[in-house]
Amino acid sequence: MSKPAEYYQRDRSRHPVAYTPGYKTSVARSPRLALISLEQSSSEITGPAFGHNDLGPLDHDLIKNYAKDGDPIGERIIVHGRVLDENARPVPNTLVEIWQANAGGRYRHKKDTYLAPIDPNFGGCGRTLTDENGYYFFRTVKPGAYPWRNLVNNWRPAHIHVSVFGHSFSQRLITQLYFEGDPLIPICPIVQTLPDADAVDQLTAKLDLNATIPLDSIAYKFDIVLRGRRSTLFENRLEGN
Secondary structure, three states: OOOOOOOOOOOHHHOOOOOOOOOOHHHHHOOOOOOOOOOOOHHHHHOOOOOHHHOOOOOOEOOOOOOOOOOOOOOEEEEEEEEEOOOOOEOOOOEEEEEEOOOOOOOOOOOOOOOOOOOOOOOOEEEEEOOOOOEEEEEEEOOOOEEEOOOOOEEEOOEEEEEEEOOOOOOEEEEEEEEOOOOOHHHOOOHHHOOOHHHHHHOEEEEOOOOOEOOOEEEEEOOEEOOOOOOOOOOOOOOOO
16 A cells, blocks of 8 residues: 655645635735745744643633623534644644634624624634644634625625644634535635635534534534645635645
């Protein structure tokens, strides 16, 4: 049996083009010239490092880590999975961060003016480190959909932003996960920029009844694959990671 290759060529057909007029802000942000690749310096590659001692006991629990006088409102969920390389090998001790809107579809941000109320018991941010098997786990509430100023009646599907760090803070990949069965996914102008249906499927967290806690929380599984043809789409590395 042959040994798996250490690296697979990126499949660029899975990634959107920079200029997609249906997604209005891409018009102004799309580059007019070819991108230039820059090698990282030694200081960027070697530090700073992030360890277990930098994590608080509730950093992965968005239901509890901001709560003041009760739990946040909304559907209680678990989001879990593994960070893997292109050969399905685990990537341990990797910092994973998430941020999201509350159950009403509003972010805790001063520039978010959506009419949904702020939840006083929900901060919307969490972080954790993968274990020796590349496994991560978050507890949170399912975010709500919200309108956005793209066209007259565009709504973002429920989603959670996910950030994965490499050996240093300069090595960062960012993506979004959606939820299986959401009817807004196929009509979202951002999702529609993806030319490959399989890429959209890989950005969709799947219902996982085996990990659901009865009478408590529904679970969704979302694996993150780094590099190669099966890689997860990262919005800050549209050319591939």
